Amino acid sequence: MGQNITVSGKVTDANGQSIPGATIIVKGTATGAVTDFDGVYNIQANGSSTIVVSYIGFETLEIPVNNQKTINIQLKEDISLLDEVVVVGYGTQKKSDVTGSVSSANLEAFKDSPNTNAVQALQGTVPGLNIGQVNSAGSTPSISIRGQVSISGNQDVLIILDGIQYNGSLSSINPDDIKSVDVLKDASSTAVYGAQAANGVILITTKSGKRNQTPKISFSSSYTTQTPSEDLRPMNRNEYIDHIRRINYQDAYLAPDYTTLDPNYDITTGLIDQIISDGNLVDTDFDWWGEGTKQGNIKENRVSATGGSEKVSYLLSLGLTEQEGYIINDKFKRKSIRINVDTDVKDWWTVGVQSFGSFVNKDGDEPSLYSLAIAPPLLEPYDEEGNLIANPTGTLDSNPFLTYDVQDYERHDYLFANVFSEIKFPFLPGLSYRVNFGNNYRISKTYGSSKYSASNTGDAGKNVNFYKDYTLDNILTYKRTFGKHNLTATYLYGAMEREGEGTSAYAKDFDRLGLGYNNLGIGGIQETGSSAFKDQLNYQMFRVNYKFDEKYILTGTIRKDGYSGFAENNKTAYFPTGAFAWVISNEGFLSNSNVVNNLKLRAGYGINGNQTGRYTSLANLKTVDSYVFGDGGSTAFGQEVTSLANADLKWEKTKGLNVGLDFGLFSNRLKGSVDVYKNTTDDLLFRVAIPYLTGFDGINTNVGKMENKGIEIALVGDIVKNDSFKWTSTISFSKNENKILELTGEDEDEDGIEDDLISSGLFIGESINAIYDYEIDGIYQLGEENIPDGYGPGTHRIVDQDGVDGITPAGDRKIIGTTDPAFRASLLNSFSYKQFTLNVFLNTIQGGKNKYLGANTNALYRDSNTIMRNYISGIDFWTPTNPDGVNPVSYFRPAVGGTRYVDRSFVRLQDVNLSYKFSKSIVEKLALSDLSIYVSGKNLATWTKWDGWDPETGQAMNSGGRPVLKGYSLGVNLSF
Structure with a gap:
């Protein structure tokens, strides 16, 4: 021994x-x-x-x-x-065997970034996956894949969590629980999800334990400070007083050029009494903005336990995330728990569960930044006794701090579980059967009360919503290798049912509001409401993957979907796809190449679908005032049909072609892929307006056709690679365009005029997001001749396109451009030196010519409100003393104000992360198995010509909105 x-x-x-x-x-x-x-x-x-x-x-x-x-x-x-394994829907494949366009997200480089939402770490990292910014605590960014393929149909990306469709908020998922994220982008790869996959699919796989792994406890903790990435603020007292003089230039300055201040000007003329004392302006300089905002922060603590024996693996994780935003009362708190367990009952039979619970608290009623920005610094929020003044200006602009003295209760509970059983039949090697039973359940409670609402009589209310769904998937898989042939066949039969209900109660006109929303019965006026829905889906899918001699790969898929929400005559539809891949590097003429290590050509074509809403094929009713009983009698309500039923409403279908090339060169020091695609969507789901004299205002139907095409490039290069130092660069690039081909069924009408839907902003041959508006050409100046009626100095100069009858909606609007980007790109540099690792990530969206435009008009037209209100400091207003100003200022509102559109292009230093992994000797002395610390930053710098909070959110300086936050984090990861 x-x-x-x-x-x-x-x-x-x-x-x-x-x-x-x-x-x-x-x-x-x-x-x-x-x-x-x-x-x-x-x-x-x-x-x-x-x-x-x-x-x-x-x-x-x-x-x-x-x-x-x-x-x-x-x-x-x-x-x-060695080949990367990716999740492809109802199974996994080696990357080398994939025939469709599938990308795996790099989660490792961003695991220490201050992201409270799982998809924030994906922003700009995967070509074709477009993730928007977040600017409120715990919010979920916008998500799209390869742009827009529908006009008014469902635009949501399909989220699959551990094999089950997930309809909850992504803010409920602890990012630390996620093992991998795979993105399915083309028809071939998304085909297995058929009718719900036209907008692409994101597959999220959570972590699990490992067999024969000793128990491992991991802990991480971090603290993040957050401030606006742009330093905007309202005008202070002196700036505000100067602003009053400038917008009253005809009285405050001397004619004719209005550039010399009139020493006799009385600045109190026309201002409200609240800011005048003894004939002079009060000496107040209250900082509404400073009182309503603060430095935000994120606190995260996460712990997990993993391990396994020969037959069992497990993961248990707990997470606590607390975020306080830049605006007071913008709060988010998430408690989460996850349990993933699987066990081998027999050598051929595995059972398990993947489950989590998430409990979100978003209590707190925040003031809007707009209300803080417009509050004049010469006013205060409190009276002499310290009570909040409901309307300091005496107008409809209420006190922003009324949110302090209210009740606001908002809770969201999410429960998810996928119970599965997988049998590998011992009597037939290669054949397996898996059943998934997934269940989503959530409860949302929103309660509130305010003594200042309902004209200061007080109001209160409760809203409770329940949602649940189940998914039952039966998956039969057969894998067989014989000689040079490799075959994988997958058959799916599944069903899904979704159900929800809601109840609301509201009351106002309270004598006392001491119990808030917990005693609605004492309100003088009470209202109740309720709602419910249920829908069902069933589906079948058959997929075959065939590979010959490690060179030639075929994938064929057909899926049949049925949905209760579709019309009587079109409950089901079929969605077929096919794809081919040629592994050129395995051919004899390249097998011994010193340069080309991997080269694969892919091509796929198929059809995916898009669902309609639940009741869009049915006639819809609304409740209206219908009858009056007797002269001066009470009004009775009735129901009125507002839209026609359409028994022939059918599935929107997107036909997609994708051609791709995967490659690895120079001992795989340079790897990448290029994809080119073109999608055409027919039978667009659209609500067509009809003359109201028919008794209806619209009908949901299938009209038109649109095209979506683009290119995506991903490159990964090991620039330096040795024992002590490594430098890897990752570049991604994507370009997407969409175009409307048909609208109401024909390219042109019988008079040869294109069949555009101008009232809906839709034009044949243009992008869905085309901007159709008046073109502006600067601002009219003092003394300028031939200013048209309805305009004057300080208003936008509108271009008369037809030069016939002045500025009219019919003849003088044009396509200005589009809100679509010209391209997106990013660069990730990862450096490793001994125990140090540094990741630097740059992200950009560019507009080129007349693309990625946003409305950025901060016009000021004088009236009783605009004279009184404050504004963001630094807005480039036109005045006689600033004739080059780009934002209109006028004594009256012009006939057509016009809109100034600005390029939103930007380059952003989005993520920087520096970590240090302690040496083994130090770790062992601390009785640990691993220890690292890190500092990271997010949204550290943005280079752009946009005036406003952020070009990506597209919010102008004077439109309210919210800032994108810049964050600095300090954290620790350890395990034992």
């Missing part, structure tokens, strides 16, 4: 480079170790035992100890494991 000894050594690859993170286990025991940054390990083992060494992408080795105290190990690359 051998004795226990300490075995140490170094694990390297075939080139002699160290492999950090390799696992060494004493076979048949729970004793294990992990190599450090230099590939070194130490483990206690019996002299006669065997150690098992494994690492992703390499062959697993079993090495007898034979009483050796030093064992250096060289791992060989395993061709079958």
Whole structure:
């Protein structure tokens, strides 16, 4: 019998480079170790035992100890494991076998970024996946894949969580629980989801334990400070007084040029009494903005336990996230728990559960930034007794701080579970059957009360909403390899049911509001409401993957979908796709190439669908005032049909062609892919307006056709790679365009005029997001001749396009451009030096010519409100003393104000992360297995010509809106 000894050594690859993170286990025991940054390990083992060494992408080795105290190990690359495995829907595939356009997100580079939402880390990282900005606590950004393929149909990307469709908010998911995110972009890859996949699919896979893994406890904690990325603020007292003089230039300055201040001007003329004392302006300089905003922060604490035996693996995680936004009372708190367990009941039978609960608190009623910005600094929010003044200006502009003295209760509870069982039939090798039963359940409660509402008589209300769904999937898979042939066939039969209900109660006119929303019965006026829905889907899918000689790959899929929300005559539809891939690098003429390591050509074509809303094929009713009983009698309500039923409403279908090229060059030091695609959507779901004299105002039908096309490029290069220093760069680029081909059925009407829907802003041959408006050409100046009637100095100069009858809606609007970007691009540089790792990520969206435009008109037309209100400091208003100002200021509102559109292009330093991993000697002294600390920053700098909070959100300086936040984080990760 051998004795226990300490075995140490170094694990390297075939080139002699160290492999950090390799696992060494004493076979048949729970004793294990992990190599450090230099590939070194130490483990206690019996002299006669065997150690098992494994690492992703390499062959697993079993090495007898034979009483050796030093064992250096060289791992060989395993061709079958080296290839990246991606989730493709109802299964996984090696990246080399994928025929469609599938991208895996790089989560590792952004794991320490201050992101409370799971998809924030994906912003700009995957070509074709477009993630918007967030500017409120706990919010979910906008998500789209390859742009827009529908006019008014469903625009949502399909989210699949652990194999089950997820309809909850992504803010409910703890980002630390996510193992991988795969994005399906073309018809071939999304085909397995058929009718719901036209907008692309995001597959989220959560973490799990590992078999034969010793128990591991991991903990992470971080603190983030957040401030606006742009330093905007309202005018202070002196700026505000100067502003009053400038907008009253005809009285405050001397004619004729109005550039010299009139010493006799009385600034109190026309102002409200609240800011005048003894004939002069009060000496108040109250900072409404400063009182209503503060430095935001994010506090995160997460702990997880993982492990496994020969037959069981498990993960248990807990998370607590607390975020306070830049605006007071903008709060988000999430408590989450996840349990993932699977076990082998038999060698051929596995059962398990993937589940989580998330409990979100968004209590608090915040003031709007707009209300804080327009409050004059010469006013205060409190009276002499310290009570809030409901309307300091005496107008409809209420006190922004009324949100302090209210009740606001908002809670969202999310529960999710996927219970699965998988059988690998021992009597027929390669055949397996898996059943998934997934369940989503959520409860939303929104309660509130305010003594200032309902004309200061007080109001209160409660809204409670319940939602639940189930998904039942039966998946039969057969895998067979015979000779040079490899076959995988998948059959799916599934069903889904969604159900929701809501109840609301509201009351106003309270004598007392001491119990708030908990005693609505004492309100003088009470209202109640309720709602409910239920819909069902069923589907079948058959997919075949065939590969011959590791060179030629075919994928064919057909899916049949049925949905209760569609019309009587079109409950079901079929969605077929096919794809082909040629692995050119496995051909004889390239198999021994020193330059080309991987080269694969892909092409796919197919049809995906888009669902309509639940009741769009049915006649819709609304409640209106219908009858009056007797002269002066009370009004009775009745129901009125507002839209016609359409028994022939059918599925919107998108036909897509994708051609792609994957490559790896120079010993895979340079890897990448290029995809070119074109999608055409027919039978667009659209509500067509009809003359009201018919008794209806519209009908939901299928009209028109649109096109969506683009190109995507992804490159990953190992610029420097040695034992001590590594530098990897990742570049992504995407360009997408859409165009309307038909609208009401024909390209042109019988008079040869294109059949545009001008009232809806839709034009044949143009983008869905085309801007149709008046063109402006600067601002009319003082003394300018031939100013048209209805305009004057300080108003926009509108271009008379037809030069016939002045400015008219029919003849003088034109296509200005589009809100669509010209292209998106990003650059990620990752550096590793010994125990330091630095990631720097740049992201950009560019508009080019007449693209990615946003409305940026901060016009000021004088009336009793605009004279009194404050504004953001630094707005470039036109005045006689600033004739080059770009924002109109006028004594009257012109006949057509016009809109100034500005390029929103930007380059953003979006993420920077620096981490340090402590050496093994220090970690062991602390009785830990791993320890690292990091600092990170988000949205650190943005280079743009846009005036406003942020070009990506497109909010102008004077339109309210919210800032995008810049954050700095400090955190620690440890495990034992």
